[in-house]
Amino acid sequence: MIRAVFIADGNPRLGAGHLVRTAAIARACQPAPVRMVTREVNALHAWAWADLPHEVLPAATIDQTIAEARRRWPGARLVIDHYEARDLAGAVVLDDGLPRDLAAAALVIDPAPGVRPQDHPAVPVVGGPAWVPLRPAFSGPPWQPNDGPWLVALGATDHSGGLPALVAALRPRPMELLTAVDPGLGLPVHAHLGDDGLADLLRRCRGAIVSSSTIALECDALGVPLVAVQTADNQARLAAGLQSAGVPVFPAGSWGAIATATPVAAHLGDGLGAQRIARRVLEPTLEDLRPVRWADADLLLAWANDPGTRAASFTTVPIARPDHLRWLEASLLSPTRRLFIGWADGQPIGTVRLDDTPEGAVVGITVAPEQRGRGRGRQLLELLRAWATGSVPRLVAWVRHDNPASLRLFHAAGYQPVRDEPINGHPATCHHLSL
Numbered sequence: 001m002i003r004a005v006f007i008a009d010g011n012p013r014l015g016a017g018h019l020v021r022t023a024a025i026a027r028a029c030q031p032a033p034v035r036m037v038t039r040e041v042n043a044l045h046a047w048a049w050a051d052l053p054h055e056v057l058p059a060a061t062i063d064q065t066i067a068e069a070r071r072r073w074p075g076a077r078l079v080i081d082h083y084e085a086r087d088l089a090g091a092v093v094l095d096d097g098l099p100r101d102l103a104a105a106a107l108v109i110d111p112a113p114g115v116r117p118q119d120h121p122a123v124p125v126v127g128g129p130a131w132v133p134l135r136p137a138f139s140g141p142p143w144q145p146n147d148g149p150w151l152v153a154l155g156a157t158d159h160s161g162g163l164p165a166l167v168a169a170l171r172p173r174p175m176e177l178l179t180a181v182d183p184g185l186g187l188p189v190h191a192h193l194g195d196d197g198l199a200d201l202l203r204r205c206r207g208a209i210v211s212s213s214t215i216a217l218e219c220d221a222l223g224v225p226l227v228a229v230q231t232a233d234n235q236a237r238l239a240a241g242l243q244s245a246g247v248p249v250f251p252a253g254s255w256g257a258i259a260t261a262t263p264v265a266a267h268l269g270d271g272l273g274a275q276r277i278a279r280r281v282l283e284p285t286l287e288d289l290r291p292v293r294w295a296d297a298d299l300l301l302a303w304a305n306d307p308g309t310r311a312a313s314f315t316t317v318p319i320a321r322p323d324h325l326r327w328l329e330a331s332l333l334s335p336t337r338r339l340f341i342g343w344a345d346g347q348p349i350g351t352v353r354l355d356d357t358p359e360g361a362v363v364g365i366t367v368a369p370e371q372r373g374r375g376r377g378r379q380l381l382e383l384l385r386a387w388a389t390g391s392v393p394r395l396v397a398w399v400r401h402d403n404p405a406s407l408r409l410f411h412a413a414g415y416q417p418v419r420d421e422p423i424n425g426h427p428a429t430c431h432h433l434s435l
């Protein structure tokens with residue numbers, strides 16, 4: 001059964017970025033069976049989607065293609081990377097920063113550096129440097145200083161048309177161009193490179209002058225010093241994020257300033273974003289165990305500051321709201337933490353937190369104070385087990401000895417005590433549940 005369907009178009013008007021991003025995530029999902037779907041196929045697809053199985057579903061609008069994909073692959077997760085898509089219900093959506101209603105999406109991936117969960121309060125979101133969907137080659141060996149040429153790239157199709165003027169400003173330094181369309185400037189041109197080929201090209205360049213698009217993030221992941229050029233409106237947030245990390249960023253047209261700027265390697269990401277996103281794409285979705293959104297901040301704070309919760313925790317002081325918001329922001333963007341809210345009878349019944357550790361995923365559980373003592377803890381742990389089976393090898397729970405309700409709860413759910421160890425001075429037992 002097809003597990004994930006990736007929907008994107010690529011052409012000279014839209015560029016190739018959507019194809020490249022979806023390919024990165026799809027490859028990270030394999031060996032799970034995936035399908036790539038587009039409205040019309042051209043040379044960009046042949047290059048970016050190369051060995052990935054794809055289907056062409058021609059339609060006047062991308063929403064019609066999405067509807068057809070839902071019909072053909074009813075159980076599959078849709079991953080949509082398209083500015084014009086509006087039918088986003090239940091899908092993983094890659095956001096470009098253009099305003100549109102994302103509320104129906106199951107998860108929004110916003111790779112712009114500097115993105116915050118508060119930018120998308122009504123929907124689960126991950127984003128920022130740890131979540132940039134790059135191809136595997138970009139988590140390989142880092143760039144080292146060298147005397148190679150400069151790499152110049154303003155998008156696969158030079159949509160802004162600025163390449164000749166940029167090259168003129170940069171002459172006479174040694175340069176090589178990355179573009180699908182040779183502008184005839186008498187310089188070496190690279191086109192349709194495989195993933196490894198592009199990563200190798202970046203590694204042997206002394207620096208890069210590139211549009212503030214995926215290529216800038218590819219440079220960043222390898223540690224290549226770069227100067228970024230904003231060539232389209234939808235690059236504004238990525239450009240701002242690069243700038244706040246110290247990368248010189250200029251609008252297209254400022255060729256003189258670009259030519260004299262000193263390139264900077266920002267070291268924002270580690271190139272593993274595609275693997276992280278793939279995990280989210282393939283994980284089960286349970287109607288009654290929903291990922292936390294920014295809009296849940298005050299509900300979680302109320303539960304966390306309930307006296308019973310504080311007394312059972314390993315740090316017992318009440319939590320101030322600004323501290324909670326900082327914690328929530330970091331937690332929602334974290335590659336190693338998951339927060340969920342469990343639901344029953346249309347009501348939120350409590351929250352579970354999972355933290356990836358080498359020992360397993362460490363569970364934290366809080367039942368809504370007004371719901372305690374009615375089996376809600378058991379329900380939450382059952383939901384968690386159903387969600388985690390197949391995605392997490394082991395659940396781990398630390399419980400204080402003076403929390404009999406919690407001890408009974410975890411024992412009844414099949415968690416086995418493995419060792420005693422005090423945490424913050426509180427005697428506690430570590431439990432395992434192997435899945």
Ligand SMILES: CC(C)(COP(=O)(O)OP(=O)(O)OC[C@H]1O[C@@H](n2cnc3c(N)ncnc32)[C@H](O)[C@@H]1OP(=O)(O)O)[C@@H](O)C(=O)NCCC(=O)NCCS
Nearest residue numbers: 309312365366367372373374375376377378404405406408
């Ligand atoms: C601990 C907590 C998660 C339990 O959830 P709950 O929904 O209230 O628990 P349940 O109703 O499912 O009951 C769990 C078991 O504990 C028992 N129990 C409940 N309160 C108890 C108490 N004060 N003393 C002893 N046992 C108690 C219940 O009888 C039940 O046992 P049983 O299944 O053998 O009958 C919840 O009370 C809570 O959120 N507490 C604050 C935060 C916390 O302690 N988190 C756990 C940190 S490890």
